[in-house]
Amino acid sequence: MTPKALFPVAVVSVLCACGGTAKQPPVCVVVDAPATVEPNTIGLIVDSGPQCVGYINGLFASVKICVPGTTTCQIIDHMLVDTGSSGVRVLESVLHLALPVATNASGQGLAECVQFVLGTTWGPVALADVMMGNELAQSLSIQLIGETAYTMPADCTGTPNMDVQTLGSNGVLGVGPRMQDCGAPCALTSRSNPGLYYACSSAHACAMAAVPVTQQVSNPVGAFPVDNNGTIIQLGAIGPRGETSVSGVLTFGIGTQTNNGLGSATVLAIDQMDYFSTTFPVGGTPYTSVLDSGSNGLFFLNTALTNLTMCTSSGLSAWYCPASTTSFGATLSSFNGASPSTVVFSVGDASKVSASAAAFDMAGPVPGFPNDTAGLGFFWGLPFFYGRSVYTAIEDKVTPGVGPYFAF
Amino acid sequence: MKPLRRSFPCLHHWPWAALVLALVLQLSPAARAALGDDVSAVAADQARLQASLQVWRKDNYTIHELALPTGTKIRHFVGDSGKVFAVSWSGGWRPNLRDIMGDHYDGFIAATRGKRMARGVARIELPGMVVVMGGHQRAFFGHVYLTDLVPAGFLPEEIR
Numbered sequence: 173m174t175p176k177a178l179f180p181v182a183v184v185s186v187l188c189a190c191g192g193t194a195k196q197p198p199v200c201v202v203v204d205a206p207a208t209v210e211p212n213t214i215g216l217i218v219d220s221g222p223q224c225v226g227y228i229n230g231l232f233a234s235v236k237i238c239v240p241g242t243t244t245c246q247i248i249d250h251m252l253v254d255t256g257s258s259g260v261r262v263l264e265s266v267l268h269l270a271l272p273v274a275t276n277a278s279g280q281g282l283a284e285c286v287q288f289v290l291g292t293t294w295g296p297v298a299l300a301d302v303m304m305g306n307e308l309a310q311s312l313s314i315q316l317i318g319e320t321a322y323t324m325p326a327d328c329t330g331t332p333n334m335d336v337q338t339l340g341s342n343g344v345l346g347v348g349p350r351m352q353d354c355g356a357p358c359a360l361t362s363r364s365n366p367g368l369y370y371a372c373s374s375a376h377a378c379a380m381a382a383v384p385v386t387q388q389v390s391n392p393v394g395a396f397p398v399d400n401n402g403t404i405i406q407l408g409a410i411g412p413r414g415e416t417s418v419s420g421v422l423t424f425g426i427g428t429q430t431n432n433g434l435g436s437a438t439v440l441a442i443d444q445m446d447y448f449s450t451t452f453p454v455g456g457t458p459y460t461s462v463l464d465s466g467s468n469g470l471f472f473l474n475t476a477l478t479n480l481t482m483c484t485s486s487g488l489s490a491w492y493c494p495a496s497t498t499s500f501g502a503t504l505s506s507f508n509g510a511s512p513s514t515v516v517f518s519v520g521d522a523s524k525v526s527a528s529a530a531a532f533d534m535a536g537p538v539p540g541f542p543n544d545t546a547g548l549g550f551f552w553g554l555p556f557f558y559g560r561s562v563y564t565a566i567e568d569k570v571t572p573g574v575g576p577y578f579a580f
Numbered sequence: 581m582k583p584l585r586r587s588f589p590c591l592h593h594w595p596w597a598a599l600v601l602a603l604v605l606q607l608s609p610a611a612r613a614a615l616g617d618d619v620s621a622v623a624a625d626q627a628r629l630q631a632s633l634q635v636w637r638k639d640n641y642t643i644h645e646l647a648l649p650t651g652t653k654i655r656h657f658v659g660d661s662g663k664v665f666a667v668s669w670s671g672g673w674r675p676n677l678r679d680i681m682g683d684h685y686d687g688f689i690a691a692t693r694g695k696r697m698a699r700g701v702a703r704i705e706l707p708g709m710v711v712v713m714g715g716h717q718r719a720f721f722g723h724v725y726l727t728d729l730v731p732a733g734f735l736p737e738e739i740r
Contacts, residue, residue: 445718
C-alpha cells in the first residue's frame, strides 16, 4: 500500500527525490526464469529485478555469454528483454569473461554511446557467442557497459545508467525489429552519421567514428542460423491487484517451427521509426504509437483526453491514480491504418500497488503531449504484454506477413 | 600515426598526452546556441553542425529551427531579450545534451547521476529547469526550458 515500491519506475522527479527514490521496497521477490523444454525457447520472468532493485514491470531473461569459439561461458540472469532496442548489452561489473574487443581496420578498439531516452550506456563493443536455448549467435558484436576499457568521452552525454542500481538489470537483451542498434547511418563518414560509435586510440582517447553495419551491436536473434526472423513474447495475465511475479516464454522464429506460427494474430506494420497507430477511443482519433517491452508502464495521452487523475504522492508524479481500476478500449492498426484490431486495457491506481508487486497495470500520461511529441500518443509498455503473445518480426527477414512488424 | 599508437598504453604519463586529448576534444566542440545563451550563437551552430536554419516569429518569441544532417531537428525558442529560453528536438537520434543544455548540463547530470533513468518517457524538474524526453532506439523527442527565462504568458505546451 505504500508508494515506496514504485520508485524505480519511469520518472525520476529530482525535486521529489526525498519521496523515496533511493529506498528499497520492503519485500523483494526474485525468481529464476523458468526452464523451458523446446529448443527454440527460453523462460521469461517479471520480478523485482536483480539485487532487489525493486523493478515494477521489468521483463527478464537469462542469456549465456561465451568467449567466441570456446566453452568458457557465463550465464547472465536478469537481462531486460527489450523490444524497443536491438542488441545485447551486459554490465562489465557482472561479466567475468575476457571477451575480445572489436577493432576497426586500424586496430583501434570500438566503443559505443547508447541513448535510452534519458539514460546513457557507454562501453566497448566486444565479440561473444550468445546462446539462448539451443540457438547460438556466433561472434556477435555486443556492448559491455562500463569504463574499464575506455573512459566515457565528453561528447557521450546523458545520465550514465551503468550499474545494476541505475540500469535496473544486469544488461539489456534488445530483441526489437531492427538488425542493428543504429544501422546504415552509423556507417556514414559524413555529418549525417549520428555518432553513436567511437574508435579508441587509447583508454582515454575515443572519438566518434563510422562503423560498418556488420560490426555494429546487433540483434542476437537476427544472427541465429535458424529461427532468426523474429520472436514471440508470451506472458501470463495479471489480476487487478498485480502480481509478485509473472512467468512466460520467449520463442525464437515466426512460422519456422510447429511452436511459433503466426496464426490469426493481428499484424501491425511499422514505419521507419517503428511506429504504428492507435485510435482512441474506439472510432476516435488516431495517434502515433510505440510498442516497447522495455518501458515499464503504459504511457498514453494526457489527463484531458483520458479523464484520469494524476497521483498526488510526490514519488508517483508520473502516474495515473484513478479512484478505481478503469478500463478503456482502443484500436491498434498498422502505421497506414491497415488491419485494425480493438483491445481493452486497464489502468490501476498506482498508489495501491502492494509493496511486493512486480507486475501491475501502471499507466501515466505522455509528457509533452501533444505538441512536443509530434502526435506520439501511446507508449504500450510491458502491461500490454500480460496475457498475450506478442510477435516482433525483424527487418529484412522472410516472415509470414511482410516485416518489420509487431503482431498480437 | 603508427608510432603514436604503439605508445598509447602509457600515454597518460606523457606530457604530449594532453595534446592528443585536446585534438580529440576539438573534434567535438563545446556548446554554442544552448539554453540560456544568446541567439547569435544559432548561426554559429548552423555552420558548425552543417544544419539548415528556419526562423518563425511568434507573438513574443522566435523559433530558430536547425535541421541537422542526421535528420534530427533542434528548435531554439528565443525571447525578446535575445536569450534562448527553451530548446526542443525530435528525430532518430538524441542530440548532444551538452549542446542543448549548455551551462545547465553539468547541473542536470549532477542531479540525475545515480538515479535510474526512464525508459519510454520522462519529465524531470530541477530548480529553474524542466526536462521532458521520450522515445526509443532510433526515435527520440524532448525539450528543456528555463522557468525564469520564459516570456510572460508563455505556456510550456507551446514548445514543439
